[in-house]
Amino acid sequence: MTVDWGYEESNGPSVWPQFFPQAAGSLQSPVNIETTKATNDTTLKSKPLYWNYSPDICKQIDNNGYGWKVQVYDDGDGSELSGGPLGHKYKLEQFHCHWGCTSTKGSEHTVDGVAYAGELHLVHWNCDKYNSFYEAIDHPDGLAVVGVFLKAGDKCHQELEKIVSHISQVALRNQSAPIANTIDPAALLPEDVTYWTYHGSLTTPPCSECVTWIMFKNPIEVSERQLNAFRSMRMKTPEECSEPHGGPQLVNNYRPPLPLGNRVLRECGAM
Numbered sequence: 001m002t003v004d005w006g007y008e009e010s011n012g013p014s015v016w017p018q019f020f021p022q023a024a025g026s027l028q029s030p031v032n033i034e035t036t037k038a039t040n041d042t043t044l045k046s047k048p049l050y051w052n053y054s055p056d057i058c059k060q061i062d063n064n065g066y067g068w069k070v071q072v073y074d075d076g077d078g079s080e081l082s083g084g085p086l087g088h089k090y091k092l093e094q095f096h097c098h099w100g101c102t103s104t105k106g107s108e109h110t111v112d113g114v115a116y117a118g119e120l121h122l123v124h125w126n127c128d129k130y131n132s133f134y135e136a137i138d139h140p141d142g143l144a145v146v147g148v149f150l151k152a153g154d155k156c157h158q159e160l161e162k163i164v165s166h167i168s169q170v171a172l173r174n175q176s177a178p179i180a181n182t183i184d185p186a187a188l189l190p191e192d193v194t195y196w197t198y199h200g201s202l203t204t205p206p207c208s209e210c211v212t213w214i215m216f217k218n219p220i221e222v223s224e225r226q227l228n229a230f231r232s233m234r235m236k237t238p239e240e241c242s243e244p245h246g247g248p249q250l251v252n253n254y255r256p257p258l259p260l261g262n263r264v265l266r267e268c269g270a271m
């Protein structure tokens with residue numbers, strides 16, 4: 001069954017559970033991070049988060065109708081995420097972003113009720129236990145997603161600019177472009193490695209509860225011009241776009257927070 005889910009009223013997050021039962025689960029993401037409720041877990045510090053991305057693993061950028069996505073080489077070889085809350089080794093599969101129509105919203109996770117202008121997700125799968133990304137999403141320890149908040153500021157983010165430079169080539173849904181420059185995923189992370197972690201789900205259908213979330217506390221700064229480039233993307237395919245401007249803007253591609261419930265939110269390091 002192919003369901004044309006999206007972020008409109010008719011096909012948005014509130015109706016996803018009708019088509020994707022896991023979206024009604026009790027371990028869903030994103031959540032609102034209540035900073036005073038986070039448990040400082042010293043065991044996280046004793047096993048530092050480790051990542052290594054070889055610089056030439058980013059292959060292609062796509063507009064999948066839900067945003068832009070950078071796909072890495074098929075098996076993610078040359079990438080590794082481990083340590084911290086993770087009991088296994090994970091490989092990078094892809095990274096993508098969520099953003100708002102203005103900079104007062106756009107992130108999926110919120111911090112004490114406040115949203116950032118956007119949120120970057122680096123999606124990794126457990127290559128110790130599973131043979132592929134698709135096998136991994138059926139298991140609670142299948143994925144590890146690193147989340148980075150985008151804060152709108154004056155400064156343009158250099159590494160993100162490499163993605164911005166390809167946006168006009170993937171303005172419409174189903175358009176793809178090869179990545180010309182080397183993009184270093186590590187350069188999209190903030191310098192300060194303090195984070196919150198909890199167990200949750202994919203924030204897009206099928207909303208599988210297979211994700212160890214690692215949310216960096218500190219945002220990266222990006223410029224309004226860079227955010228506007230993302231906002232200039234469109235949700236429709238070239239065939240669906242007879243209008244010269246290419247149909248509705250691709251904005252507000254975020255799922256609102258869901259209850260943390262009985263889950264424990266742990267933190268590593270103070271702000």
Ligand SMILES: [Zn+2]
Pocket residue numbers: 096097098121203
């Ligand atoms: Zn995402």
